[in-house]
Amino acid sequence: MAQRMLLLLGSAQPELSRALLEEMPLGQRDAQLMTLREQLFGTQIISVANCPNCGERLQITLDTRTLRVADHASPQPISFAHASYTVTYRLPNSADLLALTKVSAGSSQKNVAASRAFLLERCVQSVQADGVAQTLDELPPAVLDAIAAHMAEADPQADIQFALNCPVCGQHWLAAFDIATFLWSEIGAWARRIVRQVHLLASAYGWSQNDILNLSAARRQIYLELIGNG
Ligand SMILES: [Zn+2]
Known part of the structure; x- marks a missing residue:
């Protein structure tokens, strides 16, 4: 995971050297990942957590702006x-x-x-x-x-926790938020979504992968709706 995050940040900010990225304290790295996440997917984070007491599955809405610590280590x-x-x-x-x-x-x-x-x-x-x-x-x-x-x-940015309350049993607990794991799973899901769109549009219209990826996301969406997959 550490290696993947360095590659992600390195490709997002090619002006930062590999050595500089490796030597950033983890909180500073996580702040950079948070910025990258905001650029790719916005500030709202929707996740799930299971109550440690009764097992109830809670949907959680967070905002990256509230997960930031003011001072960087x-x-x-x-x-x-x-x-x-x-x-x-x-x-x-x-x-x-x-x-x-x-x-x-x-x-x-x-x-x-x-x-x-x-x-x-x-x-x-x-x-x-x-x-x-x-x-x-x-x-x-x-x-x-x-x-x-x-x-x-x-380095508080490296260990983000937030308070949760279970509406079913009333349990209170602190959950950890790890931007590295979260962003990696989001990018994986995004990649699968794009591959699926390419598959659907290529099957329906016979276009090449390049043609499909060159369409804007909004245009791809229109074509997907036209073939009943919107
Ligand atoms: Zn509970």
């Missing part, structure tokens, strides 16, 4: 103190996700703890306790948790 190192520790790290980016995909490709099950350790290893640049340099292996779990929490807070 930067790829520059961030330092913070936790108890006697001083930590410097940078935010996870697409290059980290690509590296993670490579190491976890062999393992059949996704191991959340191992993935987190791998990302911390790549992103944490230095940790000192009372001025003495520490390795990640030496840190207590509470400090590792604090680093992971600080990373999440520093």
